[in-house]
Amino acid sequence: MERIYLDHSATSPVHPKVIDTMINVLNQSFGNPSSIHSYGREARALLDEARTIIAGSIGAHFNEIVFTSGGTEADNFAILGIAEAMKEKGKHIITSNIEHHAVLHTCEYLEKHGYDVTYLDVNENGQVSVEDVKAALREDTILVTIMYGNNEVGTIQPIHEIGLLLKDHQAYFHTDAVQAYGVVKLNVHELNVDLLSVSSHKINGPKGIGFLYIKAGTRIVNRFYGGEQELKRRAGTENISSIVGFAEAVKIAQEQMEEKQKRYQDFKMKFLNILTAQHVDFHINGFTDHHSLPHVLNLSFPGTDVEAMLVNLDIAGIAASSGSACTAGSIEPSHVLVAMFGKESERLRNSIRFSFGLNNTSQEIEKAANEVAKIVQRLNKANRK
Structure with missing residues (x-):
């Protein structure tokens, strides 16, 4: 049948070119990118090239991309990291009722630890109103997290307009772009976002890898502690084969x-x-x-x-x-x-x-x-x- x-x-299924790329890396480049010898330098070059490709795909700078284990970790890092870094400025967060559970459950966790979360309603098409975001904003709002495109019904949110609204406010703006990335054009400067989450396995890349865009100058507290990997943002030896595979999937997605x-x-x-x-x-x-x-x-x-x-x-x-x-x-x-x-x-x-x-x-x-x-x-x- x-x-x-x-x-x-x-x-999504892994693209054949991605599989070939990953196998090649696994066969030939096993070095630790933190090592200074030739094996490490080879791995570092692959890591840097992948970060450059991925940063360019959203109009970001090289040092604004932090690789994660996927979209869930990226969402958690963004929300918990901003909440901790900004707690002296306020404890109010705005999100919507239709977010992925990686966002909703993280916000619910913060509510249990003294944070106040406003969950915005949507209309019958699943769209958030910019006016509702404006009405919910307070002086102590530190983060607004609204997904770019909904994973269940596909509705695209007015991210650009919300970003403009927040330009002169202290609140950081995060968008979960896991469903949209690779399918629609995204530019972090045009969208006016400070943080953006992505997962590889939605765009024919490997599972277990993603990234969080963190705009330069953003105040955020790390979630992992150890070495100085990922621009000192996320400790742990990088998964080079998956990162390179992810970058290959990104190139294919951008071209097509x-x-x-x-x-x-x-x-x-x-x-x-x-x-x-x-x-x-x-x-x-x-x-x-x-x-x-x-x-x-x-x-x-x-x-x-x-x-x-x-x-x-x-x-x-x-x-x-x-x-x-x-x-x-x-x-x-x-x-x-x-x-x-x-x-x-x-x-x-x-x-x-x-x-x-x-x-x-x-x-x-x-x-x-x-x-x-x-x-x-x-x-x-x-x-x-």
């Missing part, structure tokens, strides 16, 4: 970005057009235009159940996902959909996320959409009996 992977927002945007948008419209032609009852969660990440499509199918949908999709060879965590036979509703539609909405129980990426073809999208149509109609028919 042909399998179709439409869950690239969860993780415009083409991917168009292809993914075409996939999105093909999927929707087929469902419409098959007379499938569905609702779009979020946007489908330039306000949404091109590779993310979240749909609600009235009269269906998310667990039944996912099981039937898997049987049909289609990998998709939901924002719900299924544990011990119970479903914890997606916090993103709750924020968008309320706790009583039917969409919490019937929404599926499809996300596109490497190796997906137009033929796969057509087949997947037709299979989805069959499954929805079959489940609706069974429910009416």
